[in-house]
Amino acid sequence: MIVTLIVLCEVGFWVLLGLGLTLRYVARRPRLGAAVLLCEPLLEVVLLVVTAVDLKNGAAPDWKHGLAALYIGFTVGYGHYMITRADARFRHRFAGGPPPVPAPQHGAARARHEWALWLRTAVTAGIALVLLQGAVWYVGDSGDVSSLQGWQGVALKAVLIHGIVALAYTLWPPKAGPGEDGEKDPDGRPESARAGSRTP
Template identity: 65%
Template structure:
């Protein structure tokens, strides 16, 4: 039941996002669209409450509860970023907005971008680990909480792996492709005068 609810929350996230953006840009109701988008956190709150009630009713703390905590953490860390990204593309495609700026592809700018994404992963893991720790305390000494601790370690591993990937962009920076010398010479050379 809990896994189905996590899937329903993910589907609900995208449905609310699509409806909110459609109201905002296609129907020209920006306030109503914003109100729909503000309902997104209610999905995670509902999932959190359901998970707590599930544990309170005596369900064994297992991987489903860990997955729910990581999902909520992911939404906290990446939810706003995802909404902003989709909003920019939706506005460009359907409302004549400017083309969204692509993330940098080279050098230190790309390393900074990857570092910011890694910080979002740190937030995700911190929220997930915190929720899992609350669940451990909630279950108490009488229950089996090994699965919850394993999910805390999984969140930590995700941070470490993503950190290594982000660090690789800093250590092995991709250089911008050099312009061809012929193209630079043509742009630098003044136009030839013609005799008439």
């Protein structure tokens, strides 16, 4: 049941996101669209309540409860980020907004971007760890909590691995290729194009 609910919450997240943005930019109903988007957190509340009730009714804590905690943490850590990016794409496509700004690919800007994502991963893990520890205390000595503790290890490993990736981008930032980040003239052309247009 828990796994099914996680899948339904994931599907519901994207359905509500698509519906909210469609109402906001296609149907020109921004208030109604915003109201639909505000329903997103209710999915995680439902999942949290069902997981707690499942444990309260005597279900043995296992990987499903750990996965639910990690999913809730991910939604808290990355949900706003995904909604913001989707909103920018919809606004550009249907409301004449500016093109979405792509994530930086080179230099210090890419390193800062990776560390910002790492902070979201840390929030994800922090929420999951709190929920998992609460489940461990709730079960106490009356049951096997090894699966919950195993998911705590997964959350910590995710933070560590993502931190190593962000550190690698900091120490060895990828450099832009020719013409990718060159100096631009007042017309917006890169330096390479400007040089190529000169006549002897």
